[in-house]
Amino acid sequence: MLLEVQNLKVSYGNIEALHGISFSVDRGEIVTLIGANGAGKTSTLLSLARLPRPEAPTVTGGDILYNGQSILKTEPHVLIQKRMLALVPEGRHIFGNLTVLENLQMAASSRKRDAGNIAETDETESLVYDLFPRLYERRKQRGELLSGGEQQMLAVGRALMTGADFIMLDEPSMGLAPKLMQEMFRVLKQLNYQRNMTILVVEQNARVALKFADRGYVLNTGEIIASGASEELAANPDVQKAYLGG
Ligand SMILES: Nc1ncnc2c1ncn2[C@@H]1O[C@H](COP(=O)(O)OP(=O)(O)O)[C@@H](O)[C@H]1O
Ligand SMILES: [Mg+2]
Numbered sequence: 001m002l003l004e005v006q007n008l009k010v011s012y013g014n015i016e017a018l019h020g021i022s023f024s025v026d027r028g029e030i031v032t033l034i035g036a037n038g039a040g041k042t043s044t045l046l047s048l049a050r051l052p053r054p055e056a057p058t059v060t061g062g063d064i065l066y067n068g069q070s071i072l073k074t075e076p077h078v079l080i081q082k083r084m085l086a087l088v089p090e091g092r093h094i095f096g097n098l099t100v101l102e103n104l105q106m107a108a109s110s111r112k113r114d115a116g117n118i119a120e121t122d123e124t125e126s127l128v129y130d131l132f133p134r135l136y137e138r139r140k141q142r143g144e145l146l147s148g149g150e151q152q153m154l155a156v157g158r159a160l161m162t163g164a165d166f167i168m169l170d171e172p173s174m175g176l177a178p179k180l181m182q183e184m185f186r187v188l189k190q191l192n193y194q195r196n197m198t199i200l201v202v203e204q205n206a207r208v209a210l211k212f213a214d215r216g217y218v219l220n221t222g223e224i225i226a227s228g229a230s231e232e233l234a235a236n237p238d239v240q241k242a243y244l245g246g
Helices: 041-049 076-081 100-108 115-131 133-137 148-161 178-195 206-212 230-235 237-243
Strands: 003-012 015-025 030-034 058-066 086-088 166-170 198-203 215-220 223-229
Touching: 003 041, 015 030, 015 041, 015 058, 015 223, 030 178, 030 206, 041 058, 041 086, 041 166, 041 198, 086 148, 100 115, 100 148, 115 133, 115 148, 115 178, 133 148, 148 166, 148 178, 178 198, 178 206, 198 206, 206 230, 206 237, 215 230, 215 237, 223 230, 230 237
Parallel strands: 030 198, 030 215, 086 166, 166 198
Antiparallel strands: 003 015, 003 058, 215 223
């Protein structure tokens, strides 16, 4: 397994948000974690990314294994430098006062500046523009002038620029019109089959997420209550009742 989360518990102060969850993601898979608002989706991704953010929870139990090795004590910059994973955060977090191009370049700055990496960074930049032609048209625009959909594309573009082949996305569908949402998932699917990109996506929009992913887990107030192939979950009456409005 590329990623194995084992009995993970996390807290904010003395409030426990994840009560011992276990799930895994294999290389090349698309896996989704679905759950309502407050279920613990963002807490899960922030714990995996190991970001030293003030809003990140503290891991109080369990383990996170990457290729079989615990990353609980790994510095976040090491995860990025070794291109182990990249997070597309909730709310996108792009730099509003920087242009599209500057946002992309900044995300690549963790790569060493040797000739090989510069060539590779240029290649990734072309890939991002191929996937999202809209970003190429807007490359000199400041981030704050982009539409919500364009900002989400840029947030995905930034994750790609790190060179990681495992990306985690926090509610990429949020705030997107249906057509843009379909387009976003189409591009992610393309990255998965053309580049063997491993994808972990957390979503409140269970319907869309289960169409997109190979496998899924249902997260309910800090616990995983169901798991299986996406079609299986989508056919599960309890899942339908609670998450698919039927
Ligand atoms: N910074 C924080 N401080 C205290 N509690 C938090 C914080 N962030 C999230 N929580 C709590 O942790 C639980 C899980 O939240 P979160 O992971 O954001 O859920 P989701 O992303 O699924 O909506 C919720 O009960 C939420 O209120
Ligand atoms: Mg969230």
